[in-house]
Amino acid sequence: MYERILRKYEPTADNLLFILHEIQDNEPKQYIPEQGIREVSDYLDLSPSQVYSVITFYSLYSVSPRGKYIVRVCDSPPCHLMGSVSIIDELSEILGIKEGETTENGMFSLEVVSCLGVCGVAPAMMINKELFGNLTPEKVRNIIDKYRQDKQPASQVAE
Amino acid sequence: MPNKIYNKHVLISIDSSTLLAGARQVEKKLVETLKKEKLSESIKVIETGSLGLSDQGVVLVVYPEGVHYVHVTEKDVEEIVRKHLKEGEIVDRLLLEREPEVSTVSYTEDEFELEKQARIVLKNCGIINPEDIDEYIALEGYSALGRVLADMKPQDVIGEMKKSELRGRGGAGFPLWFKWNAVKNEPETPKYIVCNADEGEPGTFKDRLILEGDPHRIIEAMIIAGYVTGSHHGYIYIRGEYELSINRMERAISQAYKYNLLGENIFESDFSFDLQVKKGAGSYVCGEETALLESLEGKRATPRHKPPFPTEKGLWWKPTIINNVETLANVPDIILNGGNWFRGYGTEQSAGTKVYTILGHLTYPGLIEVEMGTTLRDIIYKYGGGISTGRQFKAALIGGAAGAFLDETALDIRLSYEDLGEYDAVLGSGAILVMDESACMIDILGSTMRFFQHESCGQCSPCRVGYQQLTLYVDKIAQGKGEMKDLDDMLELASFMNGSAICALGQSAYLSVSSILRYFRKEFEEHITDKKCKAGICSMSENTEKIAMRG
């Protein structure tokens, strides 16, 4: 998999962010595994510590496995003002996990993030690439229910 | 091939928020229904960017009537097609409740003449299909570039920019011509043109809507910048969260290449320019120009020490222009209409228009473009429809999280670089977060400080540790354990950060803390002496711990 991704890019350091995105997007557990880091650093002639350093700087990347669905809730001031704390609490309760954690069945990860850029519909969240706005705890429950009906646990899709 | 004549056009707004309301499903249903009703030949469905209505679900606009339908669902499509498009009878129950203001991105029939409106940046947003270069070209798109390449010397373009007095819309408000001129005069090559589309300022999404609604405008402006400065490479750095913007921009770039508007010998001139999208990965500090350069180079986005400035040593330490999306969006029209035309808009020191994202407790949160100098009161009550909750206005945070808090005494302030300066506030990113009485200023300051302690790049300790300490102060007050001297200590700490942090992220602590204490000191004092949060938000006990620890 890595080879296919790497070949699409010129081996210059400025392509690192793109490559990391693509590796992560192709990883069912939505993270960048150690092997990925090794291959990227070889390809771009960077040290693994530098690649790791870059990954851990940006909040969209992860070095540890995450759920099939990453629930990103914004808690920046506009969303905060419009009640994001109750949304986070609700998510935490119905998913049974805290911020930064992944459910045991590998379905959901919960992340509290900075601005998603959809402040006009605050409070907002993003599940993988889908956006949801004007959230209320009830809406959140419905949304998560819909995702839950996708009964197939993430890991089975993965391997 | 002559263009087909249609009787009616139906615009469907496709942006991040309408997509999440189901715009694609509605569109599909609409096309199917038109086919079924045999209307496909006479009615054209056009995908367009944002219409600036954030809270209105899927939005359709029917032309030539200019009727806005909002909150449209799949179920409503048949009714619209049968009643309105076939019979000409408007479906009242789906109509937009208010008359859109002149300056919101929307239009009514008689406002089709753009000159009447204060719309420069957003003039095509919501009007053209952003995925079709021909529609941009049809509305004079790329004619500014044509004119520049055919008739203008770089110095002429800089002259017009200087006359226009266009200043950067990203936050710092630096004159555009100055940067362009500096890079033009740099002997070192290669030079680079970078568009800063890493819009991370909380409450701001104007750049997203410009990128989604009118991507070619940015491309055109960047090519012009390249021509003026002798640069042949450009990068548009878009934050990773903006999937749709990235897709639209990439598509626009490939179309521009096809039309030879990018690449070798543009318009058969001897000028060549290449443009590429770069994708961020979730970091607010990338909006700081030197941090953005680091990120473009594939590194951690830690701001550089200035000087040297990017115009001298920028991307890969070569001369580089970095302009914000909104700033660039002004360029083509300045070329077409002249710098003096642009200068005709706005106030003494702030020419042109400004795009704001207005949100919070507002009836119509969304995106507006108004002339520089429009008062805060007009923005809130005229364009934003006033306070949505029926409560009293309490505060506005202007310029995003890195902005200043103002109270009702500032409502009549004209929003311009110079007027805000008098209030020690800044235009910043143009985000205006409006709060009614239900908001607690301690809570909102806490949210702001936590935002910054999370987004600090971590390289300099004044910022990294400073925000953590400021957060502790706010939490302490929210827990009912504050002391009066904490307020002065916070101010002193914030003022230290203003002087000692490497970049604006750390320095802006002062703006937040000093402005909130200037206008809302009483509320802080109440929390401290009476141990009471009138808004009932602060726990006044240790329970806030959970929130406090959150990034």
Add this chain to the structure above:
Amino acid sequence: MKVTIDNQTLELDKPIPILEAAKKVGIKIPTLCYYEDLPPIGSCGVCVVEIEGLGVKRACVTPVYDGMKIDTHSQEVIKHRKMAVELLLSDHPIDCLTCERSGRCDLQGLADNLGINDLRYPRLKYKEKPIDETSPSLYRDPNKCIRCKRCVQMCDNIQSVEAINVMGRGYETTVTVAYDHGMGNSPCVNCGQCISVCPVGAIYEKRDIDHVWEAINNPDKFVVVQEAPAIRVSLAEEFGLVPGDDVTGKMYTALRMLGFDAIFDTNFAADLTIMEEGTEFLKRVKEGGPFPLITSCSPGWIKFMETFYPDMKNNVSSCKSPQQMFGAMVKTFFARKNNIDPRRIISVSIMPCTAKKFEAARPEMDASGYRDVDYVITTREFIRMINEVGIDFANLAETSADTLMGTYTGAAAIFGATGGVMEAALRTAYEVHTGKTLPKLDFEEVRGMDGVRETTVDVNGLPVHVAVAHGLENARTLLEKVKEYKEKNDGQSPYHFIEVMTCPGGCVGGGGQPYGSTMKRREERARSLYTIDGKLKLRKSHENPAIKKSYEEFLGEPNSKLAHKLLHTHYVRRKY
């Protein structure tokens, strides 16, 4: 350009940083993250000054301009400086008394100088992070790290190892290795240069003093000690003597007072190394390669080679380092001569180096049936032992090392400086190969502090091309040059012989040396080593009578079968 600093006018011809300009008028602006041998980082905000019209700016990264007016200690400046330190203190464990760096900590020193007498800011909410103990040579305590990035700059830019880096963001910013698997599971070469630049106690060597005391106090054990060439020129500064001065005699006396049973000298083994390595070189000259031959005394370099240039394994001399040769000889030759059961012998070495701890622990270092070296302590640990028992080092009488393995030549003495091994090898190789006496012993071309130095020596009509590199980034540059040259020239090497030292300046700049080992200090020490060499009657390894005796009575001849067994080694390929 004209610049005014604290009412003093200064004429400058180029825009140097304010920090340097201030030095010229006699002001040492306080710093924390700044380190004179590294590019300025500007993370701490301590070195601020007030510039008229511009306000408070960092002196380390702000260049002067014509007409600039600077106040280095206005009220505003002092306030900022103090707050910068106070904030850092709120993010730092206040356990100074039990800290490795107590009394030698830059942060502590600043807090003292600025008169900070209370902790103004509360300790930040804090998750105690575990101390990284995975490395064979050093500990990393992330709780003490002030994120100044000096260590990262050193590891990345000067050493090009890139084991550590800054990870995370915001308040989670930390310094660690890739995958966070610990230093011991990273490409870290244990050079300890990160320790030498760390301003606080966040990185420090693994402590072996306790083992050494235990051995000394165990009547069943016979404790033998060797000291590296660089030690004797690195002690003076710590005891109020002239920095860099040679205190060999006092050093021996102190060791005796501490209770070691036999006081020998690594210099003896350095001469032995020259005999073995010189012979190896001459053999390659005879057989036509493989070239270049690269020295093997510096264990950081060896791990570097094993990690980044494993294909050059066969270019590296098979000789063990002097430390290990010494150890192997102690447990065989010395044991036999003195009729001591090698099991009773504890072999201790005092090294300027943290990588020596790693080297001594390499599993293959036991060809005699016993560990060559049992414990390695650094110069700093040695100084601590002296201070622990209260030895008045400055006023000690001078004594000599014990015979048998305490005799050495000037060639061995200069091993501690970059270029020294090369010079020593050339002296012997020339004379052994030609049978003639060298007209001039000093090879000035390979001395000094330039990153890479090279020369061609005429050995009886045979032009021998040699090169020297110190600091691993310089070594990398040199090796890449060799690789490129070989690719273009049909495998032909541009050099016959290369010396690589891991640390800038060579062993005098080792990671186990007293804190504050700036390049300037390293140069002072190196100069002192050349003075020792100049004063000695015997300056060529092959003239060392103790070495002659070792071959006659025990080893046979250089590169003999026994010599190979005891004094040579092999390398592995490492991947991370």
